[in-house]
Amino acid sequence: MSVSGSITHLTLAEMRELLVKRAFSSKELTQAHLDAMEDLRSLNAFTVETADKALAMAEAADQRLAKGAARPLEGVPIAIKDLYCTEGVETTAGSKILKGFVPPYESTVTAKLWASGAVMTGKLNMDEFAMGSANMNSAYGPVANPWQRSGDNRDLVPGGSSGGSAAAVAARIAPASLGTDTGGSIRQPASFCGIVGMKPSYGRCSRWGIVAFASSLDQAGPFTRTVRDSAIVLGQMAGYDPMDSTSVDRPVPDYEAALHQDVKGLVIGVPKEYRVPGMSPEIERLWKRGMTWLEEQGAHIREISLPHTQHALPTYYIVAPAEASSNLARYDGVRFGARVPEEDLTGLYEATRGTGFGAEVKRRILIGTYVLSAGYYDAYYNKARRIRTLIARDFSEAFEKVDAILAPTAPSAAFAQGENMDDPVTMYLNDVFTVPASLAGLPAISVPGGLTEDGLPLGLQVIGKAFDEEMVLRVGHALETAAHFTHLPQRIAG
Amino acid sequence: MTVDTTTVRKIARLARIRIEDAEEATLAQELGGILQWIDELQAVDTEGVEPMTSAVATELHLREDAVTDGNAQEAVLSNAPERMAVFYTVPKVVE
Numbered sequence: 001m002s003v004s005g006s007i008t009h010l011t012l013a014e015m016r017e018l019l020v021k022r023a024f025s026s027k028e029l030t031q032a033h034l035d036a037m038e039d040l041r042s043l044n045a046f047t048v049e050t051a052d053k054a055l056a057m058a059e060a061a062d063q064r065l066a067k068g069a070a071r072p073l074e075g076v077p078i079a080i081k082d083l084y085c086t087e088g089v090e091t092t093a094g095s096k097i098l099k100g101f102v103p104p105y106e107s108t109v110t111a112k113l114w115a116s117g118a119v120m121t122g123k124l125n126m127d128e129f130a131m132g133s134a135n136m137n138s139a140y141g142p143v144a145n146p147w148q149r150s151g152d153n154r155d156l157v158p159g160g161s162s163g164g165s166a167a168a169v170a171a172r173i174a175p176a177s178l179g180t181d182t183g184g185s186i187r188q189p190a191s192f193c194g195i196v197g198m199k200p201s202y203g204r205c206s207r208w209g210i211v212a213f214a215s216s217l218d219q220a221g222p223f224t225r226t227v228r229d230s231a232i233v234l235g236q237m238a239g240y241d242p243m244d245s246t247s248v249d250r251p252v253p254d255y256e257a258a259l260h261q262d263v264k265g266l267v268i269g270v271p272k273e274y275r276v277p278g279m280s281p282e283i284e285r286l287w288k289r290g291m292t293w294l295e296e297q298g299a300h301i302r303e304i305s306l307p308h309t310q311h312a313l314p315t316y317y318i319v320a321p322a323e324a325s326s327n328l329a330r331y332d333g334v335r336f337g338a339r340v341p342e343e344d345l346t347g348l349y350e351a352t353r354g355t356g357f358g359a360e361v362k363r364r365i366l367i368g369t370y371v372l373s374a375g376y377y378d379a380y381y382n383k384a385r386r387i388r389t390l391i392a393r394d395f396s397e398a399f400e401k402v403d404a405i406l407a408p409t410a411p412s413a414a415f416a417q418g419e420n421m422d423d424p425v426t427m428y429l430n431d432v433f434t435v436p437a438s439l440a441g442l443p444a445i446s447v448p449g450g451l452t453e454d455g456l457p458l459g460l461q462v463i464g465k466a467f468d469e470e471m472v473l474r475v476g477h478a479l480e481t482a483a484h485f486t487h488l489p490q491r492i493a494g
Numbered sequence: 495m496t497v498d499t500t501t502v503r504k505i506a507r508l509a510r511i512r513i514e515d516a517e518e519a520t521l522a523q524e525l526g527g528i529l530q531w532i533d534e535l536q537a538v539d540t541e542g543v544e545p546m547t548s549a550v551a552t553e554l555h556l557r558e559d560a561v562t563d564g565n566a567q568e569a570v571l572s573n574a575p576e577r578m579a580v581f582y583t584v585p586k587v588v589e
Binding site for chain 1: 514
């Protein structure tokens with residue numbers, strides 16, 4: 001096998017196997033990905049490139065491989081969303097206010113990956129503080145989707161907030177990357193970039209060391225090009241962490257083993273409320289195709305009702321900004337990050353935050369502050385928390401009758417940079433199919449299902465019961481097998 | 495739901511975010527639009543429904559009440575935009 005070029009097109013599972021067989025070294029594999037990163041700088045997927053660190057980690061991995069002491073991800077390059085604190089490597093959450101922040105500690109999830117032998121190649125661009133659905137809100141500028149419409153070379157958005165994470169994996173700059181999902185920030189970009197994105201159950205992975213956006217919703221998850229790779233990476237990320245009291249202490253199953261099971265006899269729910277007015281015929285066709293694929297493999301499709309679905313987005317846009325306004329209070333120009341000096345302390349806070357935060361972050365902090373302010377707390381915040389209970393109840397009632405739920409991931413394919421920017425609410429509607437599972441804390445995956453007429457990828461979403469990631473992966477794998485998605489984006493390495 | 499510029503100023507003050515005069519009108523319009531959109535929730539019947547406290551029911555872990563971390567003064571201060579010896583510095587707050 002030639003060591004440059006096609007090496008970056010292998011799946012993570014294949015890389016792992018060939019590394020163990022010593023078909024190539026981790027250093028060669030890592031260098032191929034570093035070259036890809038350099039070649040595709042025009043995508044603007046990375047905020048920091050850590051080539052030296054990557055090569056040093058690769059060398060250590062090669063030593064272990066030589067001794068036959070490989071750990072589960074030994075020598076495999078992985079890139080990290082800039083929301084994860086990485087020791088000694090600048091971490092900014094895509095914000096000007098954290099410019100220059102170098103964490104003196106490592107997030108639990110990334111520490112677990114490095115302890116499994118993975119190699120870090122860099123930090124990935126994202127919407128500022130994970131707020132956005134197009135990666136247009138980054139202090140580092142927008143990320144370009146490696147995919148383009150046929151006959152149209154305009155840059156499209158990769159989705160958001162984990163836009164850099166999705167673009168890097170789609171463009172073969174990394175076989176896997178980490179993202180975070182608060183209301184759809186892994187699944188929607190995975191759909192836009194034609195790859196697999198998994199949001200585990202709330203509590204499955206530790207949030208410690210991940211810059212907080214909305215603490216009751218944030219979850220870490222992997223981007224990969226196959227469902228098997230997703231299972232492999234998730235298995236190394238998941239688990240209880242004493243540093244995060246909301247992480248759940250239950251054993252981490254062998255997710256890869258779940259893929260050995262087929263979907264024969266499973267009952268798959270299709271929520272009628274997801275058939276929203278004005279739904280694109282292409283999305284509806286893909287959804288129906290997904291149902292047929294599962295039926296052909298022996299599953300039963302059953303229509304279900306999740307009656308509070310229509311309230312999920314407005315509920316999310318109370319809960320998430322409320323938590324954000326509280327979490328982002330720490331950026332005050334005193335302990336870390338940027339500082340705009342003023343004569344008095346309040347002035348220093350106001351100037352620092354007024355200059356350091358971008359427009360969308362400010363909007364959400366202001367909304368959050370408003371719904372939490374005296375006189376409105378009950379009418380907005382508590383009301384939203386009550387509706388959140390109803391949304392979660394809808395799902396638990398549905399899961400008495402079905403094993404998993406099939407839905408589209410996003411209401412459209414990737415759009416051009418600058419589209420959907422007329423008013424904030426238009427952009428928020430991107431998350432209509434992903435937010436309900438987030439509010440209920442459920443695991444969900446997006447798997448590429450096909451292309452639109454103008455050649456852009458579309459994802460299908462599988463939602464499971466809390467902590468039934470195995471079922472989500474199993475159904476996702478069945479979809480992947482039937483979809484046989486082998487299309488490649490236009491801007492790609494190797 | 496409409497939001498006036500006085501309300502925008504008040505919220506911005508509570509959030510300790512300085513906004514320019516030129517931003518006020520746009521923000522009032524944007525925040526008004528968002529609040530109007532989320533106002534539809536008022537019509538949902540939530541009588542007798544408990545507010546969600548956690549997406550996943552879980553028991554909190556208890557551990558021995560012992561010091562498990564610390565002595566990291568330099569690490570803690572390493573990102574301070576301004577410091578003096580082992581202290582963060584801020585503008586004078588007491589006369």
